[in-house]
Amino acid sequence: MAAADQIKSLIKSFGDGDEEHFFASAMHIAASEARKGHTTFAQELKFLIEKARKNRSLSFLDRNKTIPISQSKRELHELIEVFQPKIRLSDMILAPDVKVALIKLVNEQRKWEMLRQYNLMPRRKLLLLGPPGCGKTMTAQALAGELGIPVFIMRLDGLISKFMGESIAKLRLIFDAMPDHRGVYLFDEFDSIGSHRNQGQDVGEIKRVLNSFLINIEKDQSNSIIIAATNMPEALDKALFRRFDDIITYPLPIKSEVIDTIKKNLSGFKFSERINYQNLAKDAEGLNYSDIVRACEETIKEMILHGLKKLKKSDLVTALKKRK
Numbered sequence: 574m575a576a577a578d579q580i581k582s583l584i585k586s587f588g589d590g591d592e593e594h595f596f597a598s599a600m601h602i603a604a605s606e607a608r609k610g611h612t613t614f615a616q617e618l619k620f621l622i623e624k625a626r627k628n629r630s631l632s633f634l635d636r637n638k639t640i641p642i643s644q645s646k647r648e649l650h651e652l653i654e655v656f657q658p659k660i661r662l663s664d665m666i667l668a669p670d671v672k673v674a675l676i677k678l679v680n681e682q683r684k685w686e687m688l689r690q691y692n693l694m695p696r697r698k699l700l701l702l703g704p705p706g707c708g709k710t711m712t713a714q715a716l717a718g719e720l721g722i723p724v725f726i727m728r729l730d731g732l733i734s735k736f737m738g739e740s741i742a743k744l745r746l747i748f749d750a751m752p753d754h755r756g757v758y759l760f761d762e763f764d765s766i767g768s769h770r771n772q773g774q775d776v777g778e779i780k781r782v783l784n785s786f787l788i789n790i791e792k793d794q795s796n797s798i799i800i801a802a803t804n805m806p807e808a809l810d811k812a813l814f815r816r817f818d819d820i821i822t823y824p825l826p827i828k829s830e831v832i833d834t835i836k837k838n839l840s841g842f843k844f845s846e847r848i849n850y851q852n853l854a855k856d857a858e859g860l861n862y863s864d865i866v867r868a869c870e871e872t873i874k875e876m877i878l879h880g881l882k883k884l885k886k887s888d889l890v891t892a893l894k895k896r897k
């Protein structure tokens with residue numbers, strides 16, 4: 574059974590309405606039960622916690638969808654996903670220089686008023702580049718989680734295809750919202766406007782949207798964080814690069830990062846045999862973080878569905894190799 578102080582902490586956090594602490598206390602109980610060898614109970618508990626966490630975050634999203642951009646601009650909601658993320662930078666495995674750049678931004682944002690007193694602007698405009706599944710979108714969420722502000726995720730390809738002829742006005746609405754609704758504004762699929770190549774769409778419209786983006790981002794004096802992300806940096810117009818405070822490239826994970834990702838995503842579970850992580854990293858060579866996370870999830874599922882108490886190495890190896 575869980576220790577008395579764990580149960581007290583659980584009840585206290587519930588009473589305080591401190592959701593994050595409540596889930597963390599419940600996870601502690603799951604972890605200590607796992608250590609005592611009560612693996613089935615621990616897994617059931619972990620599963621229930623994940624499910625509850627997910628439901629809570631989704632209901633939060635519904636409540637928030639109506640907050641930032643008024644009802645009259647409802648159509649914009651279809652293009653923007655708004656929520657209050659719970660993840661933090663510590664939930665990510667990051668290359669050292671990426672981590673340094675992100676921590677710098679968070680520190681400057683936290684000491685925002687101090688910098689403003691000296692007429693200095695904190696870092697807040699980021700261009701994130703790199704292959705799919707390496708954490709660009711996740712970074713926007715983690716920064717919002719770190720600063721306790723909502724994230725607004727906007728897909729630019731949708732903006733152009735859906736609001737042909739009106740996309741500039743829609744883009745303007747988003748920039749207008751920034752001063753009053755501090756948040757992390759992620760312009761995802763940025764290459765769909767930032768590209769200097771003709772991709773068969775209305776090039777005139779795309780160029781106008783890009784110009785409007787450049788003007789808006791330059792004029793913007795809000796204290797929101799603006800992030801543009803793309804996995805096609807080579808297609809970006811060079812004029813874009815100097816509008817951002819930092820350009821951060823997300824590489825594929827190196828061996829040690831692969832191992833950290835596997836360990837993090839399988840924490841609380843045990844393997845039925847000894848694991849050589851160096852060999853596992855070889856099996857995962859060339860995969861992105863997203864592939865590795867999914868492979869870990871598949872391995873856990875296999876264990877649950879086969880009624881086992883421990884993970885099978887072969888399930889993980891198969892799941893990793895399948896993704897190559």
Ligand SMILES: Nc1ncnc2c1ncn2[C@@H]1O[C@H](COP(=O)(O)OP(=O)(O)OP(=O)(O)O)[C@@H](O)[C@H]1O
Nearest residue numbers: 665666704705706707708709710711804862863866
């Ligand atoms: N650096 C990371 N650390 C931990 N998990 C990660 C990391 N990067 C990606 N993941 C996992 O992969 C999932 C997908 O990552 P994300 O959406 O951030 O990729 P992306 O770089 O935005 O890809 P795309 O270019 O396709 O949009 C995340 O939800 C997370 O589970």
Ligand SMILES: [Mg+2]
Nearest residue numbers: 709710761802
């Ligand atoms: Mg993304």
